[in-house]
Amino acid sequence: TFAAEVLEQRERHVLVAFCVPDSADCDKLWRAGGILQRVALRVRAADVVVATYDVSKNSVPRHSATSAVRGYPTVKFFGARHKRAVTYDARTISADALAEFVAAEVANDALPPSAAPTPPVPPR
Numbered sequence: 001t002f003a004a005e006v007l008e009q010r011e012r013h014v015l016v017a018f019c020v021p022d023s024a025d026c027d028k029l030w031r032a033g034g035i036l037q038r039v040a041l042r043v044r045a046a047d048v049v050v051a052t053y054d055v056s057k058n059s060v061p062r063h064s065a066t067s068a069v070r071g072y073p074t075v076k077f078f079g080a081r082h083k084r085a086v087t088y089d090a091r092t093i094s095a096d097a098l099a100e101f102v103a104a105e106v107a108n109d110a111l112p113p114s115a116a117p118t119p120p121v122p123p124r
Contacts (some may be wrong), residue, residue, distance in 0.1 A: 002053070006078050013048045013106055015039070015098075016075040027075045035084065038095040043102045046081070055122050077102060079109030 006014045017036055019026035029035045030052045040050035053073065069076075075088035075098065086108075088101050 002058075005051070007083055009049070009078075010080055011044065011047070013080045013102075013109060014078045014101055015043075015048055015050045016070060016076050016078065017050075017052045018055055018069045018076070019052055019106065020072045021054065022056075023072045025093070029073050029075075035093060035095045035098060039098045042095070042099040043106075046103070046106045048102055048106065077105040079105060081109045 006016060015036075017029050019030060021027075027034075034049050034054065040048075043050070055069070073097070074094070075093065077086045077088070078084075079086075086105055089100060090097060090101075
């Protein structure tokens with residue numbers, strides 16, 4: 001289940017791409033040799049699991065009221081320590097930018113909750 005594989009995982013960080021198969025942007029992420037595969041190779045030393053979640057086959061998990069999935073792809077980082085969902089919030093997704101996001105979130109997750117920076121609130 002999502003809870004067991006992501007939210008209850010305390011030994012590794014988890015990066016999840018919520019996708020649907022009929023999205024060209026999702027296809028770029030999860031196909032063989034795609035962005036997520038390249039990111040996984042770059043962050044494997046940091047104990048990060050990179051996963052996809054096919055929303056067409058599974059319901060969107062309710063991991064928190066403030067971190068809803070509002071479009072596809074939506075990429076979220078769940079730290080091993082704090083388990084708060086941090087959304088990758090960029091207009092374009094590249095392997096370099098996503099790997100930098102993961103590295104920053106791994107570092108933030110190592111901080112005590114009161115010292116971790118608060119993710120910026122996107123404009124409405």
